[in-house]
Amino acid sequence: MDFDYAPKTKDLQQRLLKFMDEYIYPAEKDYAAELLANTAAGKRWTPLETIEKLKPKAQAAGLWNLFLPVDSAEASGYHGAGLTNQEYAPLAEIMGAVPWASEVFNCSAPDTGNMETIARYGSAELKDRWLKPLLEGKIRSAFAMTEPEVASSDATNICTRIERQGDEYVINGHKWWISGAGDPRCAVYITMGKTDPEAARHSQQSMIIIPADAKGIRIVRPLNVMGYDDAPHGHMEMYFENVRVPVGNILLGEGRGFEIAQGRLGPGRIHHCMRLIGLAERALQLMCKRASSRTAFGKTVAQQTVTQERIAEARCKIDMARLLT
Numbered sequence: 001m002d003f004d005y006a007p008k009t010k011d012l013q014q015r016l017l018k019f020m021d022e023y024i025y026p027a028e029k030d031y032a033a034e035l036l037a038n039t040a041a042g043k044r045w046t047p048l049e050t051i052e053k054l055k056p057k058a059q060a061a062g063l064w065n066l067f068l069p070v071d072s073a074e075a076s077g078y079h080g081a082g083l084t085n086q087e088y089a090p091l092a093e094i095m096g097a098v099p100w101a102s103e104v105f106n107c108s109a110p111d112t113g114n115m116e117t118i119a120r121y122g123s124a125e126l127k128d129r130w131l132k133p134l135l136e137g138k139i140r141s142a143f144a145m146t147e148p149e150v151a152s153s154d155a156t157n158i159c160t161r162i163e164r165q166g167d168e169y170v171i172n173g174h175k176w177w178i179s180g181a182g183d184p185r186c187a188v189y190i191t192m193g194k195t196d197p198e199a200a201r202h203s204q205q206s207m208i209i210i211p212a213d214a215k216g217i218r219i220v221r222p223l224n225v226m227g228y229d230d231a232p233h234g235h236m237e238m239y240f241e242n243v244r245v246p247v248g249n250i251l252l253g254e255g256r257g258f259e260i261a262q263g264r265l266g267p268g269r270i271h272h273c274m275r276l277i278g279l280a281e282r283a284l285q286l287m288c289k290r291a292s293s294r295t296a297f298g299k300t301v302a303q304q305t306v307t308q309e310r311i312a313e314a315r316c317k318i319d320m321a322r323l324l325t
């Protein structure tokens with residue numbers, strides 16, 4: 001069996017690695033300094049110029065929208081790099097080495113999953129209104145599913161209401177952990193909620209497009225993960241209060257939320273896993289460099305068997321994660 005990467009993946013890997021060396025790693029200090037300066041100036045949630053000025057370079061290098069799978073690209077009429085998810089996975093790993101890098105290539109969550117969802121399940125009108133500017137990197141988006149009141153890992157519990165009234169849907173719900181909702185460029189939400197609480201368990205939920213400037217959206221606060229707020233991206237608590245959108249904003253049709261979730265979350269989780277594997281590889285690399293350059297008790301730390309065991313264990317765990325993904 002041939003487990004080697006496809007030639008187009010290998011070519012993109014080389015180009016992406018070169019771009020990371022030339023532009024991303026050298027900009028890590030700028031990113032940190034800009035975030036620090038923005039925070040001091042009371043602008044913690046302002047998008048960073050460090051990322052924005054690299055985007056045209058990534059576009060010019062043909063390293064843009066690499067995530068958009070061939071079938072979604074065909075369904076939407078737009079073009080990505082023409083890769084399958086399997087072919088894209090090693091590229092997500094390369095970008096993952098720096099947590100903010102994937103946005104430079106328009107390959108960051110939750111926009112990738114949202115673009116794929118609109119490409120697969122949106123009407124021509126919705127694609128024109130939302131997918132086009134998202135693929136061009138002109139706007140950002142968020143995915144609003146999780147709710148504080150219910151165990152949201154079981155999405156049948158999600159209880160935001162999406163009720164039809166004439167030619168509109170009225171949405172009421174309380175959400176949290178909504179990544180990207182605090183970004184001033186976030187122009188659109190894909191929201192999950194119940195259109196029919198009496199229907200069969202997996203036919204109660206639907207997904208709907210809500211413009212971020214719709215009346216009745218209230219952002220409450222950013223949440224912390226182990227003390228980090230992930231600014232300027234962030235994960236927000238928010239309310240939808242009597243928000244009204246046209247009936248055409250429903251994706252695929254009432255009661256089909258789970259069908260969409262299957263299509264959206266699968267690839268999204270693989271992208272997250274591969275990016276994290278990329279980050280773990282980088283951490284291991286840094287550990288090896290440090291252990292080789294530091295001397296304790298007459299030999300380098302790398303020569304101490306306890307360190308060798310730790311490095312070997314880390315190597316095995318990363319490869320186990322890669323196999324599981």
Ligand SMILES: Cc1cc2nc3c(=O)[nH]c(=O)nc-3n(C[C@H](O)[C@H](O)[C@H](O)COP(=O)(O)OP(=O)(O)OC[C@H]3O[C@@H](n4cnc5c(N)ncnc54)[C@H](O)[C@@H]3O)c2cc1C
Pocket residue numbers: 110142143144145146147150151152153154176177178179180225235
């Ligand atoms: C950084 C971050 C970003 C996020 N971004 C978004 C976002 O953009 N949009 C969004 O909608 N949500 C987002 N989430 C929320 C995330 O999807 C939920 O936290 C997750 O689905 C779990 O739901 P819950 O928090 O309600 O936990 P619960 O469902 O209450 O789960 C509680 C516990 O039950 C365990 N558990 C659940 N199911 C099983 C099972 N089958 N077997 C064994 N144990 C189980 C879990 O491990 C957990 O410990 C984000 C979360 C984080 C941390």
